[in-house]
Amino acid sequence: MKAILVLTSLGIISLLAEIFRFRRALYPIVILGLMGAIATTVSYWWYDDGDFAKYFGGMINFEDSSVIFSTIIISTGLLWFLMSDTFFNKENPRTDLVALVLFAMVGAVILTCYTNMAMLFLGVEILSIPLYVLAGSRKDSLSSNEAAFKYFIMGAFASAFLLFGIALVYGATGSFNLGVIGQVVEAKKEVLPGFFMVGVLMLVVSLLFKVSAAPFHFWAPDVYQGAPTHVTAFMSTIVKTAAIVAILRLFLSVVFDDITSFWMPVILVCVGITFVVSNVSAAVQNNVKRMLAYSSISHAGFLLLAVGAFNAYSAKAIVFYTAAYSVGSILAFAVLTNVIKDHTGGPVESFNGLGKKNPFMALVMTIALLSLAGIPPTAGFFGKYYVFNAALQAGHVWLVILGIIGSLIGVYYYFRIIIAMYFKDANEEASVEPSKQHQLVMFVTAVIIIVLGLLPDLILGIGSAAEVVAAK
Amino acid sequence: MNLTLTEILFFVLSAITIISGALVIFSRNPVYSVLYLIVTFFAIAGHYILLNAQFLAAVHVIVYAGAIMVLFLFVIMMLNLNETTEPKTALWSKFAAVIAGLTFLPLLVGALKTSEAVVMTQPQNSDIGLVKTLGQVLFTDYLVPFELSSVLFLSAMVGAVLLGKKSTEETN
Numbered sequence: 001m002k003a004i005l006v007l008t009s010l011g012i013i014s015l016l017a018e019i020f021r022f023r024r025a026l027y028p029i030v031i032l033g034l035m036g037a038i039a040t041t042v043s044y045w046w047y048d049d050g051d052f053a054k055y056f057g058g059m060i061n062f063e064d065s066s067v068i069f070s071t072i073i074i075s076t077g078l079l080w081f082l083m084s085d086t087f088f089n090k091e092n093p094r095t096d097l098v099a100l101v102l103f104a105m106v107g108a109v110i111l112t113c114y115t116n117m118a119m120l121f122l123g124v125e126i127l128s129i130p131l132y133v134l135a136g137s138r139k140d141s142l143s144s145n146e147a148a149f150k151y152f153i154m155g156a157f158a159s160a161f162l163l164f165g166i167a168l169v170y171g172a173t174g175s176f177n178l179g180v181i182g183q184v185v186e187a188k189k190e191v192l193p194g195f196f197m198v199g200v201l202m203l204v205v206s207l208l209f210k211v212s213a214a215p216f217h218f219w220a221p222d223v224y225q226g227a228p229t230h231v232t233a234f235m236s237t238i239v240k241t242a243a244i245v246a247i248l249r250l251f252l253s254v255v256f257d258d259i260t261s262f263w264m265p266v267i268l269v270c271v272g273i274t275f276v277v278s279n280v281s282a283a284v285q286n287n288v289k290r291m292l293a294y295s296s297i298s299h300a301g302f303l304l305l306a307v308g309a310f311n312a313y314s315a316k317a318i319v320f321y322t323a324a325y326s327v328g329s330i331l332a333f334a335v336l337t338n339v340i341k342d343h344t345g346g347p348v349e350s351f352n353g354l355g356k357k358n359p360f361m362a363l364v365m366t367i368a369l370l371s372l373a374g375i376p377p378t379a380g381f382f383g384k385y386y387v388f389n390a391a392l393q394a395g396h397v398w399l400v401i402l403g404i405i406g407s408l409i410g411v412y413y414y415f416r417i418i419i420a421m422y423f424k425d426a427n428e429e430a431s432v433e434p435s436k437q438h439q440l441v442m443f444v445t446a447v448i449i450i451v452l453g454l455l456p457d458l459i460l461g462i463g464s465a466a467e468v469v470a471a472k
Numbered sequence: 473m474n475l476t477l478t479e480i481l482f483f484v485l486s487a488i489t490i491i492s493g494a495l496v497i498f499s500r501n502p503v504y505s506v507l508y509l510i511v512t513f514f515a516i517a518g519h520y521i522l523l524n525a526q527f528l529a530a531v532h533v534i535v536y537a538g539a540i541m542v543l544f545l546f547v548i549m550m551l552n553l554n555e556t557t558e559p560k561t562a563l564w565s566k567f568a569a570v571i572a573g574l575t576f577l578p579l580l581v582g583a584l585k586t587s588e589a590v591v592m593t594q595p596q597n598s599d600i601g602l603v604k605t606l607g608q609v610l611f612t613d614y615l616v617p618f619e620l621s622s623v624l625f626l627s628a629m630v631g632a633v634l635l636g637k638k639s640t641e642e643t644n
Contacts, residue, residue: 096634
């Protein structure tokens with residue numbers, strides 16, 4: 001909760017910066033504020049404001065899993081701000097863009113702690129509406145406009161599904177409160193009306209849309225490619241984490257645990273389709289940005305597989321996977337923005353000869369891609385390992401095989417970039433030298449990836465606390 | 473069959489809602505569509521009054537039938553839409569849309585068939601839709617969402633200004 005207050009105030013401060021002319025000081029203020037938000041979030045473990053929560057009428061409950069996912073989201077946000085100084089011009093920042101990003105993060109944090117359907121809807125909307133605008137923030141670019149429109153119209157459609165689903169669930173159970181809904185479902189699981197099931201199905205559809213899993217992924221490649229690259233990095237890390245936490249709190253908890261036989265096949269089928277569609281499509285892309293978009297769809301499949309496993313390993317796997325994936329994506333996008341200046345992305349050939357031109361960037365990009373592909377000793381390997389472990393315990397052998405085949409195809413398309421960097425000659429001698437700050441972000445994220453890959457227990461110990469949510 | 477006044481009103485309003493809702497889709501002229509939409513909104517507001525939710529009914533009429541409809545008409549007149557400018561949809565896409573829609577229809581119908589027959593009851597608390605009750609709930613139980621929705625509106629406002637204003641400096 002305190003994180004929500006800090007982030008909201010930061011957003012308002014950045015709007016005031018325009019009026020009171022301290023725009024130049026804004027960037028350091030935001031960085032410090034985000035550090036403060038992380039500190040207040042983590043301090044929950046030592047200073048529990050449990051009594052605080054009862055004044056919120058059961059709307060939000062900041063528990064262990066909320067602390068973990070909020071920390072992941074805000075830390076990713078901090079890294080994102082550090083890599084995106086060129087996006088809103090660090091020296092004289094566009095205050096409206098800064099504020100919108102911070103407000104979107106408020107929505108993401110709400111999604112980690114909601115216990116009421118009204119808060120779920122608010123969280124999804126607060127996360128989405130700033131992003132519709134941010135996707136179209138390059139007004140001079142046709143593809144950015146297209147991305148904004150596509151995202152907005154499809155997103156509004158998904159919100160309608162979400163509301164309809166919430167309304168039907170409310171009609172059957174008489175409550176917006178997740179705890180009460182869970183009790184009613186448990187008490188009446190034999191006599192639940194059919195429209196309740198339709199409501200649950202609509203919730204699944206709208207949330208799968210937000211996490212961009214196939215077959216609800218059609219917006220993602222165009223939006224990810226058309227939006228400014230920094231916004232794409234934001235969408236594929238923070239938005240994805242927030243959406244999967246929203247799914248986790250709704251489905252991997254006591255709310256719908258008595259009707260798993262109803263919703264689980266739906267999610268598992270979507271996981272299977274996601275593995276096939278995303279990886280095959282990514283393999284035929286030549287535009288690096290579009291390829292990363294398809295790869296992020298495939299990662300959504302892995303996260304959903306952990307939800308579909310529905311056992312004690314699921315929450316742990318999701319914590320590790322979101323952390324590893326967010327850090328890896330931030331690093332990949334940080335390098336991408338430095339190598340390809342065109343905001344619609346560029347061909348794989350843009351990376352030709354980077355190993356000679358800038359060995360540091362080539363090395364960290366290799367680490368990021370290895371992590372995304374899931375090759376040891378990087379964090380991504382353990383992410384996939386824990387997801388597969390959870391799925392095998394639940395007996396989804398075929399999906400694990402599909403996931404492994406998907407990862408193998410993934411190795412092919414990620415290695416195309418690595419091969420281009422080290423074994424192809426540069427076609428022009430334009431030097432690419434990232435700023436000191438970007439080098440720092442790249443270095444830190446690369447170290448995190450390697451450390452998590454060598455010592456996965458560091459985060460797993462914390463991850464087991466997230467099982468509070470996963471009741472089974 | 474003895475119908476009470478409320479029930480008669482309910483069925484009449486429902487018929488108006490459904491018929492005018494269908495006419496919104498089927499009229500060729502977009503201006504007519506918008507006018508039928510206004511009828512639909514008024515009929516829904518009538519439903520709210522039947523449920524003893526006067527405040528909601530008033531807000532519905534003011535916001536939807538008033539503000540949003542004016543916006544709709546404004547846009548339609550600005551763009552000068554009429555039958556001739558309506559884009560021709562390809563036959564196959566109409567076909568696909570019909571199939572996609574029809575796959576969802578049996579699901580909803582089947583779901584409603586399995587549920588018990590709907591019994592019309594009066595709300596237990598007859599003050600439930602009054603402004604006083606609403607305000608009380610809004611500032612006690614629903615305080616957090618009420619306050620946080622300000623973030624939503626603020627970001628929508630900032631976003632509208634960002635997209636609307638003439639840009640002097642472009643982002644990278």
